[in-house]
Amino acid sequence: MSNNIWVFVQQDEGKLADVSLQLISKATDLAKDYNSKTGSSVVVEAVLLGEKVKDLASTVIQYGAEKVFCVEDARLKFYTPVPYAKVMVDIIKKEEPQIILYGATTTGRDLGPRVASSLKVGLTADCTDLQIGDYESKGETYENILYQIRPAFGGNIVATIVAPEKKPQMATVREGVMKLNDPDSSRKGEIVEIASIVDDMDCLTEIIERVQQEKSVNLTASPIIVAGGMGVGTKEGFDIIADFAKTIGADVAASRAAVDAGFIHKDHQVGQTGVTVRPKLYIACGISGAIQHRAGMDESAKIIAVNNDPDAPIFQIAHYGIVGEISDVIPKLKKAFTAKA
Amino acid sequence: MGLNLVVLVKQVPDTQNITGDAMKEDGTVNRGALPAIFNPEDLYALEAALRIKEEIAGSKVHVITMGPPAAEQVLKESLYRGADTVALITDRKFAGADTLATSYALKCAIEKIGKYDIVICGRQAIDGDTAQVGPQTAEKLGINQITCVENIEQIDEASLIARRSIEGGFEIVKSKYPVLVTMTDEGHTPRTSSAIKVMTYKNAKAGDPEIPMWSIDYIGADVEACGLKGSPTKVKKIESVVLKAEELQMIENTDEGLNNLMHALISDHTLG
Numbered sequence: 245m246s247n248n249i250w251v252f253v254q255q256d257e258g259k260l261a262d263v264s265l266q267l268i269s270k271a272t273d274l275a276k277d278y279n280s281k282t283g284s285s286v287v288v289e290a291v292l293l294g295e296k297v298k299d300l301a302s303t304v305i306q307y308g309a310e311k312v313f314c315v316e317d318a319r320l321k322f323y324t325p326v327p328y329a330k331v332m333v334d335i336i337k338k339e340e341p342q343i344i345l346y347g348a349t350t351t352g353r354d355l356g357p358r359v360a361s362s363l364k365v366g367l368t369a370d371c372t373d374l375q376i377g378d379y380e381s382k383g384e385t386y387e388n389i390l391y392q393i394r395p396a397f398g399g400n401i402v403a404t405i406v407a408p409e410k411k412p413q414m415a416t417v418r419e420g421v422m423k424l425n426d427p428d429s430s431r432k433g434e435i436v437e438i439a440s441i442v443d444d445m446d447c448l449t450e451i452i453e454r455v456q457q458e459k460s461v462n463l464t465a466s467p468i469i470v471a472g473g474m475g476v477g478t479k480e481g482f483d484i485i486a487d488f489a490k491t492i493g494a495d496v497a498a499s500r501a502a503v504d505a506g507f508i509h510k511d512h513q514v515g516q517t518g519v520t521v522r523p524k525l526y527i528a529c530g531i532s533g534a535i536q537h538r539a540g541m542d543e544s545a546k547i548i549a550v551n552n553d554p555d556a557p558i559f560q561i562a563h564y565g566i567v568g569e570i571s572d573v574i575p576k577l578k579k580a581f582t583a584k585a
Numbered sequence: 586m587g588l589n590l591v592v593l594v595k596q597v598p599d600t601q602n603i604t605g606d607a608m609k610e611d612g613t614v615n616r617g618a619l620p621a622i623f624n625p626e627d628l629y630a631l632e633a634a635l636r637i638k639e640e641i642a643g644s645k646v647h648v649i650t651m652g653p654p655a656a657e658q659v660l661k662e663s664l665y666r667g668a669d670t671v672a673l674i675t676d677r678k679f680a681g682a683d684t685l686a687t688s689y690a691l692k693c694a695i696e697k698i699g700k701y702d703i704v705i706c707g708r709q710a711i712d713g714d715t716a717q718v719g720p721q722t723a724e725k726l727g728i729n730q731i732t733c734v735e736n737i738e739q740i741d742e743a744s745l746i747a748r749r750s751i752e753g754g755f756e757i758v759k760s761k762y763p764v765l766v767t768m769t770d771e772g773h774t775p776r777t778s779s780a781i782k783v784m785t786y787k788n789a790k791a792g793d794p795e796i797p798m799w800s801i802d803y804i805g806a807d808v809e810a811c812g813l814k815g816s817p818t819k820v821k822k823i824e825s826v827v828l829k830a831e832e833l834q835m836i837e838n839t840d841e842g843l844n845n846l847m848h849a850l851i852s853d854h855t856l857g
């Protein structure tokens with residue numbers, strides 16, 4: 245039993261998923277915490293599947309992995325559930341890690357449950373935080389296990405889930421909530437090639453067409469965000485938002501209502517079904533502050549809310565509140581910034 | 586010939602429309618006060634099955650739910666919309682199931698129905714919010730899965746072609762049967778009840794021949810793998826999300842107020 249902490253590293257057409265590197269970073273922190281509490285020396289290891297992936301392994305090592313298990317096979321070029329799950333289950337059984345993290349992407353949420361079911365272990369969905377701690381139940385104490393913290397019930401509750409009795413403890417983790425460590429290009433690690441056990445009989449899904457575009461914005465990395473909601477009123481209203489954002493060096497985000505109304509592309513949506521952001525400053529303009537929106541932005545260091553309704557719930561999580569019309573306040577804010585900067 | 590279609594549906598509290606009555610004074614949610622509804626994406630799963638039945642003559646739609654007797658309501662609503670048979674999997678020993686134990690019970694029930702070609706689920710239930718039951722049921726049945734399906738584009742007696750959503754795009758994939766598919770709410774709008782079927786089934790109750798109740802013994806499930814016992818995950822703690830009362834500073838909507846705000850943000854290096 246290796247007891248190490250693993251990350252399933254997702255690649256799409258040779259590009260590593262951001263969330264996978266965020267998870268390597270988080271796993272490094274968890275390993276440190278676990279080692280200091282137990283005096284052991286567990287390390288972070290990664291699993292990377294695809295047609296040609298060995299070249300990607302060095303990046304994974306720079307973020308903190310000690311070892312990267314690579315499985316190369318043309319039939320693993322694109323993710324399909326049966327071959328990927330078969331390969332994962334096989335390596336997990338041999339290596340016996342104690343924790344495995346997957347990004348809560350369509351791939352991670354397709355693969356994780358299949359692996360968990362095969363191994364008959366627990367899987368916690370869509371976590372937003374992970375910690376090491378003790379758990380007591382029926383007079384037994386389980387020391388230094390993984391607390392898997394996740395929103396459920398449409399975002400109205402936050403649950404701490406544990407899987408004390410069986411290893412590995414597995415979780416899918418939402419993109420954007422874990423901080424990325426700075427890569428260290430001098431780090432050395434081991435790349436372990438593993439022979440593929442995929443059989444043609446496992447290839448039950450035939451991919452006929454695959455269309456995937458890079459996101460037009462990457463809000464997860466934005467330090468300053470100006471977000472518009474229904475209160476912005478029109479597509480033209482968003483020009484005022486974009487103009488202000490440009491002036492102060494910010495990126496533009498939106499609520500789902502604004503996206504659904506066609507004011508802006510879905511890539512800009514923040515919240516439960518959009519992206520999770522944690523900028524230095526989030527300026528919410530004409531956004532009411534629904535729980536599903538807050539789920540994606542309430543970790544922002546500072547929040548300014550602009551709304552014409554003094555009772556809008558967004559004010560309850562804001563640091564600064566301005567009551568007024570968007571068309572009036574935003575140009576004034578721009579002027580104030582230009583005057584001071 | 587036709588296809589045998591099994592649809593998995595769940596009754597859930599309406600977590601998407603939390604109104605005044607369901608809020609407690611401390612700002613937390615009173616779950617008991619939420620109405621029980623048909624899980625929204627499961628209506629899309631049922632719609633997809635009913636469309637296949639219309640396309641491929643001789644097909645049958647079987648609907649299963651696991652839950653307490655009150656969950657008969659989602660089965661009645663399935664009958665109103667055109668399901669051929671329904672079953673309520675209910676047993677106190679199923680209580681406390683996580684997704685692993687839930688999918689095991691569903692697998693036993695599906696095998697009890699006998700021959701099946703396509704199992705159709707919702708992508709995700711709006712209470713547990715895990716989206717894990719579909720893939721885990723597929724693994725337990727030992728069959729292929731296609732998750733996040735927006736639409737079934739083509740179907741015949743041997744295989745289907747589906748469009749599934751992925752980050753920033755989509756995939757068109759093909760699979761032979763048996764296969765399990767999970768549907769999102771981007772597909773065909775679910776039909777409403779048929780008035781004639783409502784007349785036929787409105788008085789049916791769980792335990793009547795139209796809505797049979799299946800126990801652990803009946804579906805041949807191992808008690809050790811069901812309910813709390815069969816669940817590796819435990820809920821350690823649940824907290825309601827209460828609005829964090831931040832130190833809110835109201836800024837006057839005047840040139841002076843806004844100038845001071847910008848000045849403060851620039852001097853502490855948040856801006857500029």
Ligand SMILES: Cc1cc2nc3c(=O)[nH]c(=O)nc-3n(C[C@H](O)[C@H](O)[C@H](O)COP(=O)(O)OP(=O)(O)OC[C@H]3O[C@@H](n4cnc5c(N)ncnc54)[C@H](O)[C@@H]3O)c2cc1C
Nearest residue numbers: 473474475499500501515516517518530531532537552570
């Ligand atoms: C399953 C599910 C997932 C969801 N996921 C997300 C998600 O990821 N992201 C998300 O944002 N939402 C999500 N939602 C939707 C969410 O519940 C809200 O409906 C949405 O966030 C509301 O957007 P809004 O605040 O822009 O609009 P509204 O709630 O309509 O609020 C508009 C606000 O603008 C103010 N206003 C109006 N006119 C003006 C004006 N002229 N000047 C200043 N202020 C003005 C109003 O007072 C109001 O507060 C989800 C919902 C569900 C059910």
Ligand SMILES: Cc1cc2nc3c(=O)[nH]c(=O)nc-3n(C[C@H](O)[C@H](O)[C@H](O)COP(=O)(O)OP(=O)(O)OC[C@H]3O[C@@H](n4cnc5c(N)ncnc54)[C@H](O)[C@@H]3O)c2cc1C
Nearest residue numbers: 368369593651683684706707709710713714715716717718
């Ligand atoms: C706060 C909280 C957090 C939880 N977190 C986890 C967790 O992280 N991991 C975990 O393993 N369990 C978890 N559970 C337990 C989990 O909610 C239950 O096992 C639940 O029965 C199924 O999960 P779900 O609601 O997420 O369904 P999903 O997996 O989201 O459901 C997908 C689809 O499967 C079908 N389906 C699901 N349940 C049924 C059913 N009873 N009958 C028929 N069809 C069904 C439906 O088609 C549905 O659309 C949690 C429970 C709570 C209360």
